[in-house]
Amino acid sequence: MTNHVKRYGPIGIGAILLTAAIIGWTQLQNPHEEQGHIEVFGNVDVRQVNLGFKVSGRLAEVIVDEGDQVIAGDVVAKLEPVDYGNEVKLAEARVARSQAALNVLLAGARPQEIAQAEAMLAEAEAALKVAETTLSRQEYLAERNIASHQAHEEAEARRGAAIAKRSAAAEGLELARIGPRAEDIDQARSVLAAEQAALALAEQRVADTILTAPNDGVILTRVREPGAIIVAGETIYTLTLTSPVWVRAYIEEPDLDLIYAGMDADVRTDSGHAYTGQIGFISPVAEFTPKTVETRSLRTSLVYRVRIIVDDPKQRLKQGMPVTVLINPDRSD
Template identity: 55%
Template structure:
């Protein structure tokens, strides 16, 4: 019983993808005829580039080299990226400590310092009020000038404001920060953490990795070069999947469907299994 032969996609390996001029045969149990088609390998390639600008520290492969998915094919100099990560980590630590401080309140010694500040401001206010009272009595008898009276009043007001500030500081030390202050600090911490994650990714992206198995077609840049984000460093020919492109005449189109098994033959005698895709 004769079988129909039709070529479609083939699972080829290694350097076979460099061979062109394929002869394609396909099989279909529903027909007792054969179809002979000619086609070519589709060369699928991708340009490899860094996400960030920088100076090339290493270019690890030559043209024609085979690479595996995940291989580091090139690297940028990393000190700047490492400093960015260190700075971001320090900001996270500082902001985290601030959040903890606002949530838990001050340490005992800080509370004592705040209480001492309140006592000092209270004593200063008492003295300023006493001075103002004396100036008011002297002003009534014209024994003190109007200017001295105003100066005493201003000092009393300053002392009162300083006392209020000290009392607010003591309240925060004893009870922790206000709700809105805590929420603002938490939001700032989240922003710092996001910046740190970004710095981690930028450092990781300083290594350029092969996205899949393939062959280096072109090596565009050399170590020491300054490259921009998105600038091609390599062009990589992908190994898998491999496709054969062929054209079917209109009368035969209805006899072909996706998923049919196929056979690919090369001019050199190689035979490979595939399927219509």
């Protein structure tokens, strides 16, 4: 110590101690900042999707296995489609029936039907003439007491019936010429639309017997085997998505003003691989330091969750892998 005092002198030693104190205070103020970068630790977060059918049925075929890589749209499993195919046939028959009923109304009465109505009217008019002639004769005879009054009354009743029949025949002919009511046509169109909607649903159920991958990824688990009875929504596969890949990390409050969404970041693994990333999300809510951080002095500190989107074209990053994130802070303010 005596030699150091002689070499530097009391003033030099004081300056060295002051410099060391300043450096130590700076590191305490921001222990995660290293060589101008903010250093945080996190874990790779890869999203997973449980794949299942929208309809129930018997599992007919499983096409991929654990570890297989799939592309969005690839068929991965199938259900037996027979029952749903029969539903489609039934719905198609109902649509055809409703369409035929509507066509009948739109076409109106056929010429033969109008001719038949005209013939019925002519027959009714002829019957009315006969009834009127008979009534006149009975009136003449009744006035001279040649025929009974009962015969006269019967003749009057027959004429009334003939008049009513003629009126009904005339109205039938008029309806045949006018055609169906607009309300009947609208009702037939509504029935047809309902049957067409039922057909679309049946066809969609047939399509839902084929399970496809919604995203690019790797099959993590295969849960069911062919022949199993599957209910709607039951998991058949678990798919690990290959994109996007995120890193979930936490940043302390003193560093919060130095970062923003969209800022570039470097992501490094323990094996030495480096990846480019970008801050995609900064939580607006403070949290306590996660329990995975075992340092006693940091356990009660408030931190903010940060999500870094990582470019991983070779798909080396795996779920839960620990990584180090280096962020170049923004000191423009």
